[in-house]
Amino acid sequence: MAGNYYPPFSLRVSEDLLDKVKYIAENNKRSANKEIEFALEQYVKTFEAENGKINIE
Helix, strand or coil: CCCCCCCCCCCCCCHHHHHHHHHHHHHCCCCHHHHHHHHHHHHHHHHHHHHCCCCCC
16 A cells, blocks of 8 residues: 555544544644544554554554
């Protein structure tokens, strides 16, 4: 696959949660999508620090 391809992924969240994510994203000068991506990256990084690296092949 190409280096910059991101497969589409739908995520259903409450309107209240999405509004809060958009608020945080705006403060961080990111789109809501990039804010969610950043949050997920941090979540995975924390998980791996506590449980070891996840190897996906």
